[in-house]
Amino acid sequence: MSHDVILEAKGLTKEFEGFTAVNNVDLRVRRGSIHALIGPNGAGKTTLFSLLTRFLSATRGTIRFNGQDITRAHPADIARRGLVRSFQISAVYPKLSVLENVRLGLQRRVGSSFEFWRRESSLHGLNARAHELIDAVGLSSFVGHTAEELPYGRKRALEIAATLALDPEMMLLDEPTAGMGHEDIFKIAELIKQVAANRTVLVVEHNLNVVAHLSDTITVLQRGAILAEGTYADVSNNPAVREAYMGTGHA
Ligand SMILES: Nc1ncnc2c1ncn2[C@@H]1O[C@H](COP(=O)(O)OP(=O)(O)OP(=O)(O)O)[C@@H](O)[C@H]1O
Numbered sequence: 376m377s378h379d380v381i382l383e384a385k386g387l388t389k390e391f392e393g394f395t396a397v398n399n400v401d402l403r404v405r406r407g408s409i410h411a412l413i414g415p416n417g418a419g420k421t422t423l424f425s426l427l428t429r430f431l432s433a434t435r436g437t438i439r440f441n442g443q444d445i446t447r448a449h450p451a452d453i454a455r456r457g458l459v460r461s462f463q464i465s466a467v468y469p470k471l472s473v474l475e476n477v478r479l480g481l482q483r484r485v486g487s488s489f490e491f492w493r494r495e496s497s498l499h500g501l502n503a504r505a506h507e508l509i510d511a512v513g514l515s516s517f518v519g520h521t522a523e524e525l526p527y528g529r530k531r532a533l534e535i536a537a538t539l540a541l542d543p544e545m546m547l548l549d550e551p552t553a554g555m556g557h558e559d560i561f562k563i564a565e566l567i568k569q570v571a572a573n574r575t576v577l578v579v580e581h582n583l584n585v586v587a588h589l590s591d592t593i594t595v596l597q598r599g600a601i602l603a604e605g606t607y608a609d610v611s612n613n614p615a616v617r618e619a620y621m622g623t624g625h626a
Pocket residue numbers: 391394395396414415416417418419420421422423
């Protein structure tokens with residue numbers, strides 16, 4: 376595994392009672408890149424994410440992260456190694472406020488989240504950074520709201536802020552702009568670009584404008600297998616990809 380490749384899956388396969396949702400996928404994600412995973416509904420994108428973060432066990436295949444075999448690692452161990460999925464929201468608690476949720480993520484990163492005896496004053500030291508992250512995802516006017524009170528799009532923004540608070544080496548974002556209005560989509564896309572400056576991002580995204588804007592590399596899945604891979608120009612000019620997208624409303 377080359378040093379440039381942070382995450383590598385080989386022959387990854389997931390069968391559900393005879394149905395193959397992910398079929399012999401070889402995926403290499405370059406360190407520092409934004410890599411998008413696209414494909415029609417049911418192509419296996421979410422299943423692939425779940426395999427990579429070990430929310431699901433693969434039927435076959437191997438996964439290496441930073442050169443180490445994580446094929447059988449526990450999901451929490453994978454997160455600790457720096458591979459964090461955005462909705463892995465042990466990071467978002469519905470009854471806690473936006474500020475508390477993001478601050479908790481920051482505390483986890485410094486390894487103090489379970490030190491409940493820590494003085495309230497020490498928490499305030501984290502507030503400035505928490506407010507920065509909250510501001511960056513456009514949630515400043517929702518600071519005191521509980522996570523469960525937020526509208527859907529804002530909740531997704533909070534998930535991203537909470538994930539960023541953990542400062543992962545690699546982030547897996549599962550449809551980060553889903554359910555968002557046009558303005559929020561643009562803000563989130565910019566934010567992803569900004570945070571990707573010093574980390575690796577693998578993103579499942581349906582909005583092809585966002586994909587075109589963000590991605591260094593795009594992998595197109597169809598029926599669980601890789602149909603094409605390359606830059607946006609490469610894949611969007613690929614006849615097989617055009618065919619796969621016809622009639623899906625995403626073209
Ligand atoms: N637990 C499961 N049991 C049986 N089949 C499943 C299970 N999870 C997913 N599948 C099937 O696997 C296929 C791939 O699903 P997946 O959700 O990974 O696709 P996707 O590309 O993420 O789709 P979408 O874009 O609609 O989110 C689908 O046909 C789905 O019905």
